[in-house]
Amino acid sequence: MRIFVFLLMTALPGFSADLYEFSPDTDPIEFVTFTEDSTFKGNFPNFSGDLRLDFDDLERSTIDVTIDTQNARTGVIFATQALKGPKLLFAEQYPNVRFVSRSITRDGYSALVQGDLTIRDVTKSVTLEVELFREAGSDPDDLDNLIFIASTSINRNDFGADGFPNIVKPQLDIKFRAKIRRVQ
C-alpha cells in the first residue's frame, strides 16, 4: 500500500530541495490517443530529468524532464513509424520533448505543476497534475525512493503534430508513473 507523502513531508523539518532523478528501471511514459472508435496507446521508454523537491516549501520545487522521441513506440511498427515521422513527432529533427516547470501549487492531495512543454520546437504552457507516493512497505521516514505520478492532456495540433487527422484525434493524454530516487 502506497502512502501519499506530500502532506506528511511538509510536517517534517530539514527537507529542502532534494535532488531526485528517474530510476533506470522505471516504467515508460505512456500516452493515449483517440481514434474514431477506440483508443491507441504508446510510450516513451527513454527519458531523464531532475526533480528538485523542496518538501518544506513545495512551491520552490522544480521539475525538468527530457523525453527521447527517437525511441517512442506504439507496439505496431507502422504506427510507430508514423508517430516518429515528420507529420507527428518528427523525431529525426526534434529528438527530444522537454517539460520545465514554472510554478507548483498544492491542490488537495496532489500538486498542480504549471510549466513549459516543448514539442517540435513549439513551446506551450501546460499543467501537470502530480502526486508523489512512497513505495509500498517503505519506512515513513525513507524518502530515498518515491513514486512520481503525473498526468496531463494536450492538443497535439498546438505543437504542429497535426498529421493523420483522419486516424487520430487532436487530444493526447499523457500519463507518467515513474520511480525516482534521491541522489543529493
Next chain:
Amino acid sequence: MTTPYSTVSKILHWVLAFLILALLAFGNKLANSEPNFETLAQYNQHKLAGLFAFILILWRLIERLRSGASFPGGSTPSWEDYLARTVHILFYAAMIAMPITGYAASSAAGQSPVLFGVILPSIAPQNTALSDGLFAAHGVIGKVIFGLFILHLAGLFKRLIGGDPSVMTRMTG
C-alpha cells in the same frame, strides 16, 4: 522479321506485366482510400511488392541489354517501329523511376518499407513537402505507365490485325 526472346526474358515480361498492373490497381485503391491503421499495413505490402518488382525490372533490363531486342520491320524502320522503341525505352525509365520515387517518398514520410519487422534504410531525408512531391510524382509515373501499357497493347493489336503475329509469338513461343 523478329527473333524470340530468351525464356528468362519471356517469363520476366509476363510476371512483371501482371505484377505492375496489380501494383497500379492496388496503389490507386490505397491512394483513394481514407488512411487508417489497416491501410498503413497495406501500404507496406504495396512497398514490398514494388521493391520485388524493382528487382525483377533490373533483372529484365540486364537481360535486355545482354541479349538485345529485335523489332519488326525491314531495313528501314517505320514510324511505328520508332514509336515501339520509344515506348519500350519510356517503359523501362518509368518502371525504374516508379519504385524509386515510391521508396523515396516513403522515406521522406518517415515510413520506409518494413521487411520481416526490420525497417529498411531510408533513402531520403524526412520532409513532408518532399514526401508530398515524391508521392505526386509516383502517382504521375503510374499514370504514364498505364498510358504506355495502352500504347503497347495498341501496337500489338495493330500488328495482329495487320497479319503479323510475330510480335506476340516472340514473347509466347
